[in-house]
Amino acid sequence: MKNKTIRLSDLRKGESCVIESFTDEQMKQKLLEMGCLPGEVITVDRFAPLGCPMAISVSGSVLSIRTDEADSVIVRILSE
Amino acid sequence: MSVKKKHVKISLVGNPNSGKSTLFNILTGLNQKIANFPGVTVEKKTGRCKIYNSATGEPTNFEITDLPGTYSLYPKSPDERIPFQVLCDPGDENHPDLVILIADGTNLKRSLFLASQVIDLKIPAVLALNMMDLVKEQGLDITIKDLELRLGVRVIPINARKGEGLEELRQTLLLNLTVPDHDIFETKDLAPKVFKGIREQLNLRSDYAALQIAHHADSLEDFHIASKQKETILELTKLHLFEGIKIQSFETLERYKVIHEIIKDCTIQSQEIQKPSSTKRIDRILMHRFWGYVCFLGILFLMFQAIFSLASFPMNFIDQTFAGFSEQVHNLLPKGVLNDLIVNGVLAGIGGIIIFIPQIALLFTFIAILEDTGYMARVSFLMDKLMRKFGLNGRSVIPLISGVACAVPAILSTRTIGSWKERIITIMVTPLMSCSARLPVYTLLIALIIPQKMLFGIFNLQGLVMMSLYLIGFLAAIGSAAFMHWFVKAKEKAYFIMEIPVYRMPRWSNIVYAIVEKIRIFLFDAGKVIIAISIILWFLSSRGPGEKYNTLNAQIDSMAVTGVPSTNLNYHLQAQRLEASYAGKMGHILEPVIKPLGFDWKIGIALVTSFAAREVFVGTMSTIYSVGQQGESMTIRDKMQAEINPETGGPRYTPAVGWSLMLFYAFAMQCMSTMAVVRRETGGWKWPIIQFSYMAVLAYVSSLIAFQLLK
Numbered sequence: 001m002k003n004k005t006i007r008l009s010d011l012r013k014g015e016s017c018v019i020e021s022f023t024d025e026q027m028k029q030k031l032l033e034m035g036c037l038p039g040e041v042i043t044v045d046r047f048a049p050l051g052c053p054m055a056i057s058v059s060g061s062v063l064s065i066r067t068d069e070a071d072s073v074i075v076r077i078l079s080e
Numbered sequence: 081m082s083v084k085k086k087h088v089k090i091s092l093v094g095n096p097n098s099g100k101s102t103l104f105n106i107l108t109g110l111n112q113k114i115a116n117f118p119g120v121t122v123e124k125k126t127g128r129c130k131i132y133n134s135a136t137g138e139p140t141n142f143e144i145t146d147l148p149g150t151y152s153l154y155p156k157s158p159d160e161r162i163p164f165q166v167l168c169d170p171g172d173e174n175h176p177d178l179v180i181l182i183a184d185g186t187n188l189k190r191s192l193f194l195a196s197q198v199i200d201l202k203i204p205a206v207l208a209l210n211m212m213d214l215v216k217e218q219g220l221d222i223t224i225k226d227l228e229l230r231l232g233v234r235v236i237p238i239n240a241r242k243g244e245g246l247e248e249l250r251q252t253l254l255l256n257l258t259v260p261d262h263d264i265f266e267t268k269d270l271a272p273k274v275f276k277g278i279r280e281q282l283n284l285r286s287d288y289a290a291l292q293i294a295h296h297a298d299s300l301e302d303f304h305i306a307s308k309q310k311e312t313i314l315e316l317t318k319l320h321l322f323e324g325i326k327i328q329s330f331e332t333l334e335r336y337k338v339i340h341e342i343i344k345d346c347t348i349q350s351q352e353i354q355k356p357s358s359t360k361r362i363d364r365i366l367m368h369r370f371w372g373y374v375c376f377l378g379i380l381f382l383m384f385q386a387i388f389s390l391a392s393f394p395m396n397f398i399d400q401t402f403a404g405f406s407e408q409v410h411n412l413l414p415k416g417v418l419n420d421l422i423v424n425g426v427l428a429g430i431g432g433i434i435i436f437i438p439q440i441a442l443l444f445t446f447i448a449i450l451e452d453t454g455y456m457a458r459v460s461f462l463m464d465k466l467m468r469k470f471g472l473n474g475r476s477v478i479p480l481i482s483g484v485a486c487a488v489p490a491i492l493s494t495r496t497i498g499s500w501k502e503r504i505i506t507i508m509v510t511p512l513m514s515c516s517a518r519l520p521v522y523t524l525l526i527a528l529i530i531p532q533k534m535l536f537g538i539f540n541l542q543g544l545v546m547m548s549l550y551l552i553g554f555l556a557a558i559g560s561a562a563f564m565h566w567f568v569k570a571k572e573k574a575y576f577i578m579e580i581p582v583y584r585m586p587r588w589s590n591i592v593y594a595i596v597e598k599i600r601i602f603l604f605d606a607g608k609v610i611i612a613i614s615i616i617l618w619f620l621s622s623r624g625p626g627e628k629y630n631t632l633n634a635q636i637d638s639m640a641v642t643g644v645p646s647t648n649l650n651y652h653l654q655a656q657r658l659e660a661s662y663a664g665k666m667g668h669i670l671e672p673v674i675k676p677l678g679f680d681w682k683i684g685i686a687l688v689t690s691f692a693a694r695e696v697f698v699g700t701m702s703t704i705y706s707v708g709q710q711g712e713s714m715t716i717r718d719k720m721q722a723e724i725n726p727e728t729g730g731p732r733y734t735p736a737v738g739w740s741l742m743l744f745y746a747f748a749m750q751c752m753s754t755m756a757v758v759r760r761e762t763g764g765w766k767w768p769i770i771q772f773s774y775m776a777v778l779a780y781v782s783s784l785i786a787f788q789l790l791k
Contacts, residue, residue: 025325026156030575032332033152035190049369050465055580061187062580064461069577 008042008065008073009054016043017075024072031073035059042075087128087143090253091174093163093198094182095191096149097454097581099210102240103182104146105593107250114597116763117174122148122159123495124174131250140254145174151190153197153292154328156575158500167201168292170283171304178257179205180249185215185222185237188347192231192339193332196264199233200288204257207235208249213242214582221348230342232260241587259285265335267291270327277316281309291331295324359582366455372462379455380481383446387439387485394438402431415637420622421615429614432693433607436488436753440602441595443482443489447496448594450478452586456496457578464576470558471565473502480506480557483513484550487754488606491761492598498578501570507761508771509561511754514553514746517694521745522549524698527717529738553746556778601760609756617692617752621663629660658703663688677744677780678737678787680725690750697745736790740783748779 005020019038022028036042036058045055045062052067094100105112108127117124125146130139147166148159155161166174179198183191199205207227209215215222228235234252238245267287268275275290282305284290293300297317300310316322365371406427413419450456460474467476475497482490490510497503514522523546530542623629636653658664667684674684686700698716705719723732749755749772758768 027575029154029325029328029332030151030156030577032329032336033154033193034577034579035187035193035336037333037336045363046367048461048465049373052465053461053576055367055461059187059189061190064457064464064576064578064580066464066576069575 005074005076007071008056008075009067009070011044011075011077013044013046016041016078018042018078020074020076022072023074027069027072034063035061036063036073041078087141088178088253089174089176090142090144090178090180091163091166091176092144092146092180092182093167093194094149095151095184095187095194097579098149098182098184098191099240100146100149100182102587102590103180103208103210103238104144105590106240106243106246108144110593110596112593112597114601117162122162124162131254133254134247134251142253144180145176150194152194152332153201154295157498159498164292164296165302167198167203168289168296169303169305170285176203178253179203180253181205181207181233182240183207183209185209185211185220186218188222188343189336189339192342193335196231196335196339197288199231199260200263200265200267200286201292202259202286202289204259205233206249206252206257207231207233208240208245209235209237210240212237212239212244219350221350223346223348226346227342230346231264232262233257241584263288264338265331270330271320271322274316274320274322278313281305281312291327294322295328297322297324362583363458367458367461372458376459376462379450380477383443384481384484386446387442387482387489391438391442391485395435398435398438399431402427402434406431421618424622425615425618426611428618428692429611430607432614432753433603433610436486436602437599439486440489440492440598443485443493444595444598445591447478447493448591449586451496451594452584452590454581454583457580460578461580470561471502471505471568472558472561473497473499473506476502476506476561479510480513480554483510483515483557486515486517487511487513487751488602488757489598491754491757492602494761499570501568504568504762504767505561505564507758507767508564508774509557511749511751511771511775512553512557512560512747514550515694515751517751518549518745520695521697522546522742524701524717524720525738525742525745528720528733529735549742549746552743556747560774560778602757605760606753606756609759610753613752613756614692617663617689619662620666621658621661621689624657624661625665626660629657632657632660655704658685658700676787677783678734678740678791680732683741687744687748687750690745691752693753694745694750734791736787739790740787743786744779744783746779747775747782749775 006017008017011017019036019040019042021038022031040059043057045057047054053064054067054070056063056065056070092100092104104125104127108129111129112125112127115124115126116122127144127146129142129144131142132139145166147163150160150163152160153164153167155164166172166176167179169175181195181198183195185191195205195207209222209224209227222237224235224237234255234257236245236249236252238249240246263286265288270291271294274294275287278284278290278293279287282290282293284293293313294317297310297314300313303310305313317324366375406423409427410419410423413422447456450459456475456478459477462474463477464474467474472480476494478496479490479494482493487510490513491507494503494506494510497506526542526545530545533541535541535544632653636657639653659667663685664681666688667681670684670687671679671681674687679687682701682704685704686697689700690697701720702716705716705723720733721731724730725732725734755768755772758771759765762768
């Protein structure tokens, strides 16, 4: 298992990761309330055609998030 | 006199996409009222219902307020501030006696987050656990009794779409609901001195309510609290170093921990969770980077066709029925000013309002289906990046495209845009899209100045010009949006993060409610402004200063009485009468201003009267050029073609004048109905006035450039 932490926006389609921390306080509150808690697994479903926003699956629902918003989510990538 | 009945106030609280509106519609039926929450342009839906006790038959009256969907009591937008304010300010006029919490059973964790916050406020509450059909499909077994015990409130499993569990929910509302004596999230010890101090100042039901007040101590402007108390509260939080943000983070994580425990204890997952695979399958096409756009274009095309062509049948019917009705009223009532006012002022205004109903109904049928099925979230996803470049939002596409049929329903549809800034910009630029009312004007002018010939043997030149006018409108709209992006200040930090819900079949009653709601808003809020402007325009074009107008008027009347057929002489007199009217005078006054655009006073009159609606241009031109009834565009075209410009000795309607005029009609805000709707949707005259001004400047400058270059 790789232990590298990267930003959520750096993931590619189909990849999964675990939420580690957040870099933006306001965004953090919003994401926490929507169920994106540290330790939750996120899977990237797809990117919109121009590369933004991205659709992610997290705890049973699909969220749409802009890549600049996803920049503030630090994640640990899960190996296949 | 009726005695005012006492209603039990209920607030409906839940996440977006939890089935809140569906439940609201079922509970209240068509007994709904749509207004704005005081001070903000957030839609407030209230409805009344009467519930009979199943045992005693005794009725109780309820007033239900549908609060905007939110994920948390901590607000992130003006919409989300409403639930916080209504629930945390006991002095608020909408503060409930009772709360119905609606939770999506397939997403218990997130639903219970908001629900537990509201329960901790200690307002009597009942939890409606929705989407029980999907819960079963996913193999999830929820032990209701245990959940009730842990949350401290009654839990009623329902399926709002199928109407299951609703009678039990209704009967539960009649019970004397008590509040739990334990907190789901232990609040007390976080800042006991602050909570105690605040609760001494205000009559609050819980420490958690005090925590919410403390957190927002510096932004309690719209709370019904004496300003001295607000100061005391703010001082309290400062004195005890109350760290709102830190506590909020702590609360969120702790609350989720507790909820995690509750879910673990109250549910049994019999199979592996699997998202309904049909949604994933459909999305593989509808959200595809190529096919997604093809499908979206197809849907837009269908909508556009329907609004454009299908609506024309009921619109023609309304038009004819109304014309017949007006004529009957005209013949029935005694002749005179009153008759004229009623027929040409009031009835013309009402006719001008009703004519919009078919388009509004059709557009909202489509929009409601797109919203209800969950497709709208996908549109937003696909279009977001593209539209954001112009300061718009993924959801701006629908209003912009609908604007090609008519700006009125298009602007009513901007409610789906969450961010205030992006919504305002969409409203501001939508009227630049070439609407169907411009079509008769374009048709007449193109016939006048563009020769009927083929380009390269295949393109009809007139058709190309028509298409270019639509293109110019579209480019002006997105160009202006990009421009305004720099000037309009955002009221809040906009988040784009949103849920993409699973696909569901549309609920037909939801669609009916959506249509009825929009038509009501249009008829009763925008309608009165339209009638007022219609009466003013009637006055301007049918009254005039001095003797000349009265003499001409008397002459025409006497001819009508003696039954002289509509001869050329009569038309000629009518043209003279229009010139003598206030509108005619305004045309003359305007002439020096519009001369650089190549317009004379005759066009000036048409500009004034076109404010009712752009297509009035044709009718006014017909009157000015004495061709009698409107609509005979061939005759009016010939007349206009023959008009000589006394200054040049050549034709008045040169290509330069024609282009200048077409550009003016493409850009100027000549539509009282649109202005009335913008006023309704933005909550005041500020934005319609800004819109009118910028469009006037745009129209003037582009006409000026076109005329000066081409002449």
